Amino acid sequence: xxxxxxxxxxxxxxxxxxxxxxxxxxxxxxxxxxxxxxxxxxxxxxxxxxxxxxxxxxxxxxxxxxxxxxxxxxxxxxxxxxxxxxxxxxxxxxxxxxxxxxxxxxxxxxxxxxxxxxxxxxxxxxxxxxxxxxxxxxxxxxxxxxxxxxxxxxxxxxxxxxxxxxxxxxxxxxxxxxxxxxxxxxxxxxxxxxxxxxxxxxxxxxxxxxxxxxxxxxxxxxxxxxxxxxxxxxxxxxxxxxxxxxxxxxxxxxxxxxxxxxxxxxxxxxxxxxxxxxxxxxxxxxxxxxxxxxxxxxxxxxxxxxxxxxxxxxxxxxxxxxxxxxxxxxxxxxxxxxxxxxxxxxxxxxxxxxxxxxxxx
Amino acid sequence: xxxxxxxxxxxxxxxxxxxxxxxxxxxxxxxxxxxxxxxxxxxxxxxxxxxxxxxxxxxxxxxxxxxxxxxxxxxxxxxxxxxxxxxxxxxxxxxxxxxxxxxxxxxxxxxxxxxxxxxxxxxxxxxxxxxxxxxxxxxxxxxxxxxxxxxxxxxxxxxxxxxxxxxxxxxxxxxxxxxxxxxxxxxxxxxxxxxxxxxxxxxxxxxxxxxxxxxxxxxxxxxxxxxxxxxxxxxxxxxxxxxxxxxxxxxxxxxxxxxxxxxxxxxxxxxxxxxxxxxxxxxxxxxxxxxxx
Ligand SMILES: Nc1ncnc2c1ncn2[C@@H]1O[C@H](COP(=O)(O)OP(=O)(O)O)[C@@H](O)[C@H]1O
Ligand SMILES: [Mg+2]
Numbered sequence: 020x021x022x023x024x025x026x027x028x029x030x031x032x033x034x035x036x037x038x039x040x041x042x043x044x045x046x047x048x049x050x051x052x053x054x055x056x057x058x059x060x061x062x063x064x065x066x067x068x069x070x071x072x073x074x075x076x077x078x079x080x081x082x083x084x085x086x087x088x089x090x091x092x093x094x095x096x097x098x099x100x101x102x103x104x105x106x107x108x109x110x111x112x113x114x115x116x117x118x119x120x121x122x123x124x125x126x127x128x129x130x131x132x133x134x135x136x137x138x139x140x141x142x143x144x145x146x147x148x149x150x151x152x153x154x155x156x157x158x159x160x161x162x163x164x165x166x167x168x169x170x171x172x173x174x175x176x177x178x179x180x181x182x183x184x185x186x187x188x189x190x191x192x193x194x195x196x197x198x199x200x201x202x203x204x205x206x207x208x209x210x211x212x213x214x215x216x217x218x219x220x221x222x223x224x225x226x227x228x229x230x231x232x233x234x235x236x237x238x239x240x241x242x243x244x245x246x247x248x249x250x251x252x253x254x255x256x257x258x259x260x261x262x263x264x265x266x267x268x269x270x271x272x273x274x275x276x277x278x279x280x281x282x283x284x285x286x287x288x289x290x291x292x293x294x295x296x297x298x299x300x301x302x303x304x305x306x307x308x309x310x311x312x313x314x315x316x317x318x319x320x321x322x323x324x325x326x327x328x329x330x331x332x333x334x335x336x337x338x339x340x341x342x343x344x345x346x347x348x349x350x351x352x353x354x355x356x357x358x359x360x361x362x363x364x365x366x367x368x369x370x371x372x373x374x375x376x377x378x379x380x
Numbered sequence: 381x382x383x384x385x386x387x388x389x390x391x392x393x394x395x396x397x398x399x400x401x402x403x404x405x406x407x408x409x410x411x412x413x414x415x416x417x418x419x420x421x422x423x424x425x426x427x428x429x430x431x432x433x434x435x436x437x438x439x440x441x442x443x444x445x446x447x448x449x450x451x452x453x454x455x456x457x458x459x460x461x462x463x464x465x466x467x468x469x470x471x472x473x474x475x476x477x478x479x480x481x482x483x484x485x486x487x488x489x490x491x492x493x494x495x496x497x498x499x500x501x502x503x504x505x506x507x508x509x510x511x512x513x514x515x516x517x518x519x520x521x522x523x524x525x526x527x528x529x530x531x532x533x534x535x536x537x538x539x540x541x542x543x544x545x546x547x548x549x550x551x552x553x554x555x556x557x558x559x560x561x562x563x564x565x566x567x568x569x570x571x572x573x574x575x576x577x578x579x580x581x582x583x584x585x586x587x588x589x590x591x592x593x594x595x596x597x598x599x600x601x602x603x604x605x606x607x608x609x610x611x612x613x614x615x616x617x618x619x620x621x622x623x624x625x626x627x628x629x630x631x632x633x634x635x636x637x638x639x640x641x642x643x644x645x646x647x648x649x650x651x652x653x654x655x656x657x658x659x660x661x662x663x664x665x666x667x668x669x670x671x672x673x
Contacts, residue, residue, distance in 0.1 A: 072569050093575040105566035109588045118584075119574035166574075 021083030021096075021173040022048045022206060023069070028078035030064050030230075038064040040230040041078070046223075049204045051197075055217035056227035057253070062210040065227070066176050069208060070099050082174060093122075098167035099176040102183060104159045106151040106166075112138075113147040116165045130169075137165040140199070157188045164196070168203065175200070175207040181216065193219060214254050218242070226250045248376035251298050251369060257329060260304075260343045262297045263373060273297055273370075275341065278334055280314060286370045287379045294373035301329065301346040303367035309360040316343055316359040325349050330359065412653065418646030437647035446623070447631070447648070454627040457541060458605035465545035466597060469552030470590075474582070476553075477560040487557070494550035498611030505543035506616040509535075529617060533624025536617045540625050543612045548604055552597050559593035560586070599663040603656055628652055 023046035030039035038061045067073040071092035141161040218238045234246040245251035264273040273282045315335035322329040330345040370379040422433045508516045517527040529536040619626035636645025
């Protein structure tokens with residue numbers, strides 16, 4: 020068992036592309052960390068540096084108290100689950116799981132008992148003689164997991180392990196991974212671009228964007244206090260509404276751009292008196308009776324999801340139009356063309372600097 | 381889905397395949413049937429008289445110790461040529477698979493020899509090993525080895541093996557490289573994490589996954605060594621010295637066109653034909669079914 024430490028980790032690929040711009044964080048022993056971000060933001064790169072599959076250009080990575088920058092993948096005591104599973108197609112399920120143990124000259128009885136245990140946990144008994152090509156997607160995924168757990172490593176690394184599964188299986192495997200990790204208590208780094216997966220699995224999230232760790236925190240922290248516009252827009256579904264605006268002269272409210280409407284909520288004092296971005300989550304906008312404090316929305320389109328409906332529209336009176344999405348109770352009837360008055364609790368309004376996108380506090 | 385082209389007029393379809401059929405008939409079926417026919421005849425050297433002798437040509441062939449020696453020699457030659465060209469090609473392909481910079485140049489250079497005619501390849505090696513003017517013979521001499529393929533049968537055999545293998549390396553290289561590149565990178569990475577070093581990875585992961593390619597090339601190379609090396613032998617050693625490099629395909633020529641034993645020569649080519657058909661059958665049967673995983 021061991022924690023992990025990143026100190027000023029940077030990565031520049033041989034072609035000069037700078038994929039990671041400096042990551043500093045400490046992962047506690049047994050913690051489940053999810054690295055989440057859009058495709059191409061450098062998640063895999065970061066994970067592969069921990070695995071030893073990519074060199075670290077700058078900075079240090081520690082596993083436990085060992086600096087691993089120069090260690091071979093085999094010497095880092097990690098196990099990795101790949102997106103395409105990377106099972107050895109010419110070996111049986113048993114041999115796939117035993118391969119790493121055999122390479123480490125583990126005694127035969129030990130190998131057999133560990134593989135038996137893993138296949139019991141992962142419900143793979145009876146399939147040990149099959150080839151990967153004779154398994155379903157979900158079973159292959161389990162074998163890949165089994166190959167990782169029989170090794171009893173200090174750290175598990177997962178690179179989008181569920182993205183090749185169908186939606187239902189993905190939800191099921193997500194739960195199993197969570198349960199397995201909790202039972203084994205092994206420090207885990209898990210990469211995904213799926214924010215639901217990230218929120219449900221993580222003890223803590225690392226939200227990445229273009230090679231920068233924009234925010235590191237518990238899922239709830241990231242949701243309630245997103246550090247940047249990017250994080251606010253990426254975490255949460257449907258995405259947060261962003262409304263550009265200007266602080267009123269008395270500093271007590273915000274005038275929304277191209278609109279006569281003013282939000283009667285004072286931005287944090289740190290806000291300079293000009294451009295800011297107001298963020299409101301769709302689930303925090305509540306239909307209300309029209310009054311001075313409410314926002315008027317003209318409805319374009321309604322998506323009924325059953326339990327709730329997503330109402331898409333424009334803020335009334337805006338010239339270029341600010342698109343806004345609202346989540347309302349599914350029982351409520353809303354029709355396109357209708358006008359909707361919306362209220363929002365002050366604690367659910369986020370303010371960001373319009374220039375650098377940072378949260379204003 | 382299977383892709384299908386349908387022709388509305390049958391005439392057009394036949395017209396399109398006709399050239400291929402004509403070529404096969406004229407250059408393959410007709411000579412092959414001539415060889416079959418000749419192989420059961422006994423003809424005098426001037427072609428004035430001929431006699432139907434059933435399988436006499438074949439029985440005398442397999443009781444001829446010179447022919448049997450040539451058979452053994454051909455097997456040795458094929459095995460050596462195949463092993464050498466496959467080995468070198470695999471090594472080059474494994475190296476090409478690793479480099480990224482300049483990969484195209486490297487590949488093009490390795491592929492070039494394939495464009496060279498067998499006879500030219502033979503002449504090239506012939507000159508390099510020429511005992512009086514060849515650079516390699518000169519270097520060997522400097523190392524204390526007195527190379528002379530005019531006098532020494534083993535030297536001559538090594539020469540044609542080198543020339544034949546060199547010619548085939550490009551072809552094998554292309555297939556091995558394609559095979560290597562079809563192996564997902566993540567498999568190699570998973571094996572590295574699983575504690576296998578480069579050689580172990582090659583032995584336990586890469587090589588087994590390449591086995592369909594290797595098997596295919598094995599058959600292709602044996603067929604090549606058996607049947608396609610006439611030009612190389614003819615241009616370098618002409619089967620000598622003292623028949624040391626008279627492999628079967630060369631013997632067909634020398635017995636038939638120099639020795640003028642047309643019946644015996646035809647019987648030999650029928651034997652060769654049977655071997656190539658056998659190898660092709662093996663290839664099709666196994667390629668279809670027996671893939672290592
Ligand atoms: N070997 C490489 N050479 C150059 N650039 C690379 C290499 N691998 C990945 N990249 C680039 O680095 C960025 C991050 O890649 P990656 O870590 O794979 O992203 P993701 O977050 O989708 O996993 C991408 O823009 C990608 O194009
Ligand atoms: Mg990735």
